[in-house]
Amino acid sequence: TKVRAPNVFDGDRDNLRTFLNELFLFFEARPADYATDQSRIVTALTFMDGPKVIAWKDGYIAQARQNGWNTWNAFETVLQQTFQPIEEAATAASKLYHLDYRPAAPDTFNAEFFRLCALAGILEDSAQLSFYKECLPESMRRRVRLTYPIPTTVNEWAARVLEIEHSNYEE
Template structure:
């Protein structure tokens, strides 16, 4: 019994050793997007094709299959006529004796494609796009991705790219970066020391600032809701007691009546505290809602720096108005005392 079991074990092991190995499965890679002849998409299209054929090399035994594969993802726009001409040339070459192919290699076909649809001066185009790039309302993560895509095409060195990156950031974020105890001296993270570069620090501080802004809004809404509920509960319990309506006593200014005199405007102050004045979130001014606003100014479309400058001016204007009003009241009181 033991001998038979050992024999069966040896047979199974030999079968496993002789079994052919399963071919490795290619990673799942998206097929290229259809190319329509746009010049600014030519380089991206070539990269997508190259990525696919690199991960599916077994499907492309020769460069002819690569050319036909690339042609199959071209269509519409200005590229359709060029594609038809290439297919016609391939058909004519295949009908010769012996059959031939109009392109000696994949590189030859790719070079012809780039000459036809690629940017004739990619460096100048990248520099122009870099000059027009600004962070604006984008998150720093989104802005940095755009900057990184253009940076290698400009052929600028790291020192020039650092200065450009700082110039394109929003001013408030740049101020936070300059407040760091140790300023970064590279764009990317230093792989040797692990120190963060300008990219990493800028994205981190921008995320923290945006999280803080969200938290402030949430806290403000919570305080507003809690304060309103507390005010309503206090008013309800004070005005009704044992099913009867409670009327506030009338205090005169001379102290006569039921108690000490009270400022007749005190209730107006309490009412204002419980219900703050209406404020338009479009122009930022009080006294009307956004639906009633006739101003062309829209603070929602401003950048952070523009909003900060606008509210600083509004705050200064309100302070001036309050100061003028205070002086007018003092002058009025003085004239009444003189009489």
């Protein structure tokens, strides 16, 4: 599988999640090349450059030279603790609470809903389902409950909303 190399991470907090996702795909596409924690960390460090990140990178390399390489999970945790957007979870939860459903764009709504849940750390299906139902207008909740079988998970609800909205445009 051909996957492009990750963009260089310059220390901008808003780009950390994308950087880590790009690294994940890069490593997954070439598992033999990145089978060890050391190879993953070294590769990640080569894709980090810029005034906001260089001091952290140099310090990390100096520590590795003295104590050896950490695990990938430990590296990723330290990277997130250092460069994660400030109050990301609280901001995402607030956006989730105010997320508006738009009938013309259910795909966009679903994608944004699940993105905000992940950022807010809302991972339990029952919690996601509660939020999802609250984001829908009462008329849509009613329409979903009138279908058979009634969906019981957040993914089933999201799929049913798409089915209902798409059938509206086919009529």
